[in-house]
Every structure is written in structure tokens, then in C-alpha cells.
Amino acid sequence: MANQFLSLNDQLHISKIDDLLYVNNNRSVLIQTSAFGILQRDLINNIGINRMKAFFFKYGWQLGEEDAQDIIMDQSLTLLEKILNGPYYHAAKGHVRARVTSHDLEMENGKVKTLRFKGIWEDSNEAEQHIRNFGLSTTPVCYTLTGYASGYVSRLVGEEVFFKEHQCVGAGDHCCIWEGRFLSEWKEEADELLLYSKELPILKELEQANKKLLIEKNNLAMVTSIHKELTDEIIKGNNISSILDIVNRRIEHPVIVEDIYFQEIGKKGISTENYEPIKKSFKVYLKKWNHRIDKVTIVRFENGHRLVTPIFLEEKVIGYCSFLYLNKEIITFEIDSMIIGRVSSICSVLINNEKIKLESKERIKGDFLEEIFSGKHPSEQEIRKKAGYIQLNLSGKYYVVKLSYFYRDGCEEKDLISHKNPYDGVYMFFKEKNISILISQRPDSLLLLVPVNQLEDQNIEHILHSLVNYLKKKVKYILFLAGISAISNNIAEAGSALVEAQSAVRLSTSEEPITTFNDLGMIGVLINQQNENAVRRIITGTLGKLCENTNRNKKELIETLYKFLVNGGNLELTADNLALSVSGLRYRLNKIMNLLGRDDLRDPNVQFQMLLALKALKIVDNEY
Template sequence: MKTLKLNDLLHIRQENELWFANNERSVFVSTKAFGAMQRDLIENIGINRMKTFFFKYGYQLGVEDAQEVAKKDSLNLLEKIQYGPIIHALKGHAKSHITEKEFEVEGNEIKSFRFKGVWENSYEAEQHLKNFGISQGPVCYTLTGYATGYVTGVVGVDVFFKELQCQGQGAPCCVWEGRLVSEWKDEAEEFFSYSKELPILKELEQTNEKLMLEKNNLALVSKTYNEMTNELIKGNNIDSILDILHKQNQYPIVVEDSRQHVLAYKGINLEDLESIRYTFSEIPDKKQCHSKVGIFSFENGTRLMTPIYLLGQVVGNCSFLYQRERTPNYEIDSMILDRLASICSLLFLKEKTEVESMEQVKGHFLEEIISGKYTQQEIMRKADFIQLDLSNHYHIVALTYKFLNTCDEKEFTLHKKTFEMVSAYLREEENINVLIGQRPDTLILLITEKQVPQQNLEKTTRALVSFLKKHIKNALFLAGISSQNSNILEAGVAMEEACSAVRLSSRDEPITLFGDLGMLGILINDQNEQAIKKMIRDYLGVLYENLDKNKLELIETLYHFLDQGGNLDQTAESLALSKSGLRYRLNKITDLLDCDLRDPQRQFQLMMALKALKIVEHERIKKILAE
């Protein structure tokens, strides 16, 4: 028998051609073989499980050496700790030494423990560089496992050693630090969580169970979706679809539009819904199982909500409500809720298509009425088909709009959007059945007095304009309202009245009644247009000749001056001009007209001419301003 004593800590002997280290049978393994195992483990079980494997391996080596050192009663606790790097080096793992130490014991309790040191020529880092090249993080898992196991075994409390830099990352040497686990907090959790991982077979079993559960969940969701789709194909409404869901899960279900108006509900009454809907609050830190699903809390439960999309826009939302005693299955319920939202999207699309088709029919009907294509009896009969009584008084409203600046949307899209919003507002908010026709940059609305009395029409129109301004930011909306008409065959005349009135509307006063035009409204028609232009020429003189942008600027200044009763302060404010700038323009106008702008008779004549100009030369003015 041959015995080799390297020092007091490591005894190697050969017996019957077998090697023993400190009375434990040992084998010699080349670092190249270790590197091959390292490579195979990473390729087959992944880097994270490989960390666990080598950390546990090193930990066990460290614990075994600690048990040998613990038998030496002649050494104090600090000396036993310091022997760890020596044994580590003797076994060929790395050249190891301590650079910093902080160790305090009070009685049998370790008050502080902090050691730092260096590993040089780590066999583990060496093999990693050969097999994989430079790593993104530390790679000496057996070394950190060994240090952790050795010191834990010696001191009897949990410690953790971590690499601060590693040769495997391209550093000149490995720098390590050891502390009590309680001091590392979350930094040690990564390695200890890896060491608690399930065996691969057990993990595969659990994965298979999860897959089976997921398969069953998907089967249930698919079955539910098919049932809802069948109801949709049959032409049934949203109530029928909600019945299917409510019978299946017994949850209260609510479908709302984008303005939070309830469209359909099951399992809850409106009074209860109204009492809780203002207490909804989002749960931001709740793990959500679907990107579009929001989880909210309310006084007595939880709400699961997802949006309904139509042509890329949110047009409503679907919700499941849960009382406190019910625990939502967020994963499966969110999938079902998402399918419900898809069905609602299809229903909304169907409804939108039907409404648009009807509005197109009604718009075409209005165009034919204005063109005089039908007799009065034919108009009344056709109006019955769309539930509209045209036998009584009515008004025409001309709603013009101008897009103030360019935007990402195409002009056609903006025209279409404006038409849809006007139609939806009057139908849903005001509950009015109107005929809507289209002209370039203008909507023509026929509104009967049975639905909106004359005294309320201006208020209704003003509310419509305010709604449009709120939702379409880059447009100016102006309206003109015709006089009261009783003969539907005169709809064309009423339309001309409304179009004449809207030409006098402005940003400050966006709505003009035809009645506000006074005698001017009666005088202006196709038969006397030339006479009106002569009157304009007589009163405006040089200002009217060879119209251009500069003269239109002076005409606008004069109009506001007269409209404000000659008040300089109010005129300057409405034109966003300084008073000196306003005086300069007024002096220029006075010189061009050669008249006293303060003369009441002259003011009346000029105002009549300016209003007439805005009406009869509307297209010409618009063309000049567009140049």
C-alpha cells in the first residue's frame, strides 16, 4: 500500500490498485471529460438545470470536506473556514485565496460573515471558454457550490457564495464573495430556486397535466364559441347569445357601447348594475391572462372586462361580474369573454351595415324629393316605408364643415366619419328619424316638426354642432336653418334657404336662421341675382371690384365692425387684431368707400350689401381663399 500525504488535510493512498482520498474511494477525471459533460448537459437539459446540477455537485463536495475538517478539534472556527480554499486548491479545482474577511461570533451565534477572495485558473471557466466561448454571466457553478457547501457545513448556518466576476466572462480571474443567506436576500434566491426544481420526469408529468387541462379548457371555449356562432348564423340577437353563456356559467354578463350605455345584460338587473358601476377600479398588479382583458374590483366582487373592436376602433365592452363568494377562473373566462367580444363585433358590423344601407336609401330619397322627381302622393307613400310622416311642417338644416388642417386620415374618410357621426347622434342621442343628403362639404338634413318643434330646433342643432366639435377636433362646423315649410314639394326651396343662411354663420356664431336674414332672405333668388350684385357693387364700390384676398380681408373687417355696432374693442377682439391695426384697416376702408362709417343709414346699406355678398358670391369667395 502506498500513502501520499500532501498535508494534514489531504491523504491520498493506493490500495489494491484503487485510490482513496481521506479514506474515501476516489477517481481521477480529466477537466476535458468534465467539459464534455458540461457541454452535453447544457445541450440536453438547458443552462438553468445545468446550474442546479453542478451547484448541487459542488455543494456535496464541500459538505464532505467540511465533515473531515470538523473532526480537527485543534482548529478554531475561523481556521476551519480558512482551510476551505486550501483543500479546494489541493484538489485541483482552482488556485484559491481569501482577500477580505469579516467574521464575528457572539456566543454560539454568528453575528457577521463576509468573505471575499479570488479563484485563478478555474477548471470550470477554462472548459466553458473552450466549449462555448465567452459567457454573458459567471460559469463556475461547482466552485460556488463547493464554497457554499463547505462553509455551511463548518459554521452550521446557511451561507451563499457568489461570483462577482468570472474568467468565463473574459475577466483575468474569478472574484467571489460569501455572506449569510439572510444578507443576500433575493440575490441568492435564483440558485436556491434552481436547486428546488422538480426532477425532469415529474416536471414532464405536471406539464402533461397542464396540457391536458389546457386542451379541456380550449375544448370548452371552442364549444361555447361554436354555440354562440350558431346563434349568430341563425340571425338571433345578442340576448339569445347571452342566454347561452349565462346558462353555462351563471355569471352576470353585461354588454355596453363606447358611451357605457347598457346594450344587453343577463343575471343582473339594471338597478343593481347602476349601483356598482361607479365603484369599479382597476387592479393594476393582478396577473392578467389576456392582453386585452382588464380586471376591476368593486364593493362586493370583481369585474372581468374586454373591449369590443369594430374596424380598429373600440365601440363597446363585454364584462363578467363575480360576487365575493365566487372565484373567477381568469384564464378560461378571459378566453370566453374574448370570444363573446368577437361575436359582438360581428353583430355591430351587421347593424352598422344595415344602418348605413338604410341611411343611403334615405339620402337618395331626399335627393329625389329635392329634385322634384315624385308627386306629393308618391313621397308620402314612400316615406311610410321608413316610418317618416312628411305630411306636416318640416325644416331643412344645412350643416357645412371645413377641415382646418391636414391630418393622417384621407379626406374621403373624414367625410364618411362626419356623416356617420351625425347619423348616429341624431338616431341614438336625440332619437330623431331624419333624412340626410350629401353635398360637397355639406350635409342636408330634413327634420319634421313632429319630432323637433320649431322652438327647439336651434337648440338641437347647436347640440349637434357641439358634439361634432368635441369629437372631430380638426374641423369647423356651421349650420343654417330654413324657415318652416309645410309643402314637401318645396323642399328644394327650403334647402336653398338653409344654404343661404349657413353662409352668414361664423366661428363666433355657428348657427344662422333663414329668418335672421330678414328682407335680404326674401329678395335673394335666382331671378334677381344680377340686381342683387348691382346693389352690392353700388354700396361696396372699389371693395367689390376685382376681388382678391386683400380686399376680402378688408370686407371681413368691415363686416365685424358693423356687426359689433362700431365698437372698436369688441371688433379688435373678434378679429384678433390690435386696435392700431384695426384703425389702419378702417381708415383704408373709409378712403376706398369715401363715406362715413358711423352714419346709421350708411351702416345699414353696407351691412345689407355685405350679407348679400356672402350669399351670392359664396363659391367665388371660397375659391379665392383656397388659392
């Protein structure tokens, strides 16, 4: 161990040739530690603390390797002696006062089996300058020193060894305590150490960053170009079809735009036949995730991938825009996701424009229908002329339909959006059927004028049943009931047909949601505004106390009696309709007979009179 006590000149072989300084035959320079501190400060300010760590660690590693190279060929020293000389080289060059406090080095077959060194650094120039320039750190700061020790020992043993500080003066500790082991033994801390050693050179990283920026610039230019082309199409007043033509041409993949009911709004690059199985898999995906897609998403299907994004309007998802990658992976996800986002936004604008046009047109048609009902246009010829302006032929026979809707239990809000849904549903139903009608909206009901010439021999009742079933699927928590007028000829008398439809709908129920005016029989013809008071007196005379001072309980009894009479006195069927037990139904019927002052409800004449009275009550009184 005599080498530990060599003089500075013996350790470093310092010489001076032509007034220049040489150490171990390598030209060297002397710098003050303050200059190192300035470099440290400027690096942190310019490239950040993390990059500075890697910079100084590799700088120290290089210094350690060079010193190890000078001693590695000395056959007079053992490997342990060479390693223990490292701290003296380190100190001799002015970096730190270093000493080893413990060491463990085992060899096997000429290779190092175990390596662990621990020690202390005092008067670290690196810690000193960090405190001077930045104050105390929260973590160790001697990156050059750990790099030097790591490079020195790694060069000597021929395997990566890393030294790490456990305590550091720069972090406020009394001295710097360090430990060196093989990289494989550091376990969870190895990633941090590798980060120091594997960091790319700054120029190389700048080169890579520049390439990435160039790619991003080209991608952005492409996206901007497509967006400008699509925007120009909007300015020209073109539709979604022309938009999808451009996108399909530019990205070379099929493009689909569809509403939330999977009805096609636009499609390019794929046939309907080929798209059907893909659409089915998309439906399954949405059902699995409760119909929630609120951002750009990749959906797999049997032979490819779908890049899909929602189309928003008034903060609601109204449809989906998709790019299809048939038998392919999505390679350019970032650029394609930017493009599809812009396509979605433009589709939203175009759909909104169409919506505004449609709403304006339908509002005009609705106002026109209200004018017809109010008698503002007494001349049939005048009405037909105005109908021609909106491409509707009112020269023949027609029906008037009143479609009432009621919010069931479970519907917490009656906001404008949910109120408008029935209107949208009715409009879409007749549009799909290619039937032109007039629609007017009133509170909790829609009024429809349906020309017979639009039905093409279809039965009006069958169409209304299809409409109610269609609406049940589209609009939750709403009960739909319809009343259909008798067939009429004179369009100027549509107000009378409306009264018929209003009378008919009052007899519609959840079990029988469609009632025609003809179903009312003679009672529908006999009741009118002129004799309504007389009809009310007959109702009171027939039903007596049952319809006096009505409250919730009496309304239940009236409905029970009505169901009982409609079902021909069948107890089981009536109980089933009312969701009652037979004994519960009998209890109600006994109460009804007490109010009516009758001992039996099975007399056919009595049943007939009471049923007429109840039907009349439903027609003349909106509460039933």
C-alpha cells in the same frame, strides 16, 4: 496537522471486499473524468446550462456533506483542522488539486462568528472537460467543486456557507481562485447562490409543470368552448345581447359593452341604476389617463374591479367591453383576459355588421333625398310611396335644412374619417331624439329633410340649436352653420325648399349659427335665379368700390360693415364681435367710408340700403 500527510488509504480508508471497492466503508465506483465530461455535455444539451449548474452544484454539495460526516465526529481535530482537511479529501478523490491560501475563523460561545477561506484549485477535472466539450466559457464552470466545498464546510459549522469562484481555468484563467463565506455575507451574490441550492428536483419540477400545463389546458378548453359558442351565435345571425347572455352565464359576472361616449350597447347581470356610479368612476379614470385604454386593463372602483378591453374597428377604438367584479378581486385574470379579448373581437364583428347594414340603408335614403331635390320623382304620390318602403311618412309638411361645416384653425387633416364624423354625429343625434329624417351628404355640408310629423310640436330652431351644440362636443375643429327653409307642403317641390335653406345658411355666423328663411324677410323672397343679375347690379351700385376686385382685405371690410350695421351702429358691440379695439374698428370704418365715398354711415336710410345690399351679396355670392 499530521493528518495532512496521511497516505491515500489512511485518508479514505480504501478496502476491497468480495472484489468490490469500498471507501470509508461506503461502496464506491471508479469512473474516468471523460465519463463526467459526457454527462456534463448531455445535461447541458438536454436541460440547459442553468439547470445543469444547479444539478452539479447540488451533486457536489452532497459529496461534500458525506465526506464531512466521516470527519465531523473526530474529537482529536479542531474545527479549523477539520475544514483544512477538506481540500485533501477533495484531491484524494481525483477532483482537483486544492490548497488554502488564507483563512479566518473566529469562535464565540461555541459558535462560528467569522469564517472566510480563500484558495486555489489546479487541474480541475470539471474545467478540463468543459473546455474539451464546449471550449472556453465566459463565466466560471466548476459547479461541482464549489458545491463540494460549500456542502463540506456547511455540514461542519452547522450554517450555510457558500464557496464561489473568482477566476476559473474554464473561463481562460491560469488557475481557479475561490473564496468561501457565510451566505449572509455574500449580499448581492446571495440570490445566485441560493438559486443553485434551492432549485427543485427535476422530477418535482416536471410534476409542477405538468400540473400547470393541465390547468392551462383546461383553461384553454374553456376559452375555446366559449369562443365556439359565441361564434355559433354570429353564424345564427344573433345580436350582441345574445352574446352577452352567454358570457354572463359562463363567467358569472356582469358584462358591459359601451361606445366611446359611454352609451350602452349591451349589458347583462347588472341594473342601470347600479351601474351608473361605476360608469361615472370609469369616466373619471379615462379622463385622468386622457381616454387611453389600448389593452386589457384592470380599473378599480369603490366596491370592486373592472376588467376592461377596447373594441377596435378600422384600427380605432370605438368602445369598451368590461367584466365587473363586485366586491371581489380578479382571481382568474389570465383566463378572464383571454375570454374578454374574444368577446371584444366578436363585438367588433357584430358592430361592423350593423354599421355596414346601417350605412347601406342610409346611403339608399341619402340617394332618395337627392332624387327628391333633383326632381327625378315629379309626382308627390310616387315620392310618398317610395318613402313608405323606408318607413318614413312624407305626406305632411316638412323643412329642409342645410348644415354647412368648416374646418377651423388647428385641424391639420380633412381625411375621410373626419369628413364622415359630422354625418355620424347628425345621425346619432336624431336617433337619440327618435326623429326619423332623410340625410344627404355633399362636400362640406349635410342636407336634411325633416318631416313636421316627427317633431311632435317641438320647434325646429330649438332642435337645430341643440344639434349644433351636440356636434360641437362630438367633433373638434369644425364650425357648424345651419339654414332652415320655410315650412313646405308639397314634397315634390323640395328643390325650392333647398334653395331657401341654402340662402338662409349664408347669413349664419359663428355668433348666430342658425338662420331661417323667414329671417331673410322680403330679400329672401325677391332674390331668385331669374333676377339674380339685376340684384348684382343693385349691389354694385350700392357698395361701389367696396365690392369691386375683392381680395382678403376687402372681405374683412365687408364683414366689418355687415357686423356694424347688424348691431345698429354700436361700436363697442361690433368691436367685441370682431375681436378688435374700438380705435381699430374706427380705422376700418374710415377706410370703408372712403371706398363708399360717404362721410357718415349713421343715416338710417343709408344703413338700410347697405344692409339689404350686404345680405343680398351673401345670398347670391358664395364667397361671403
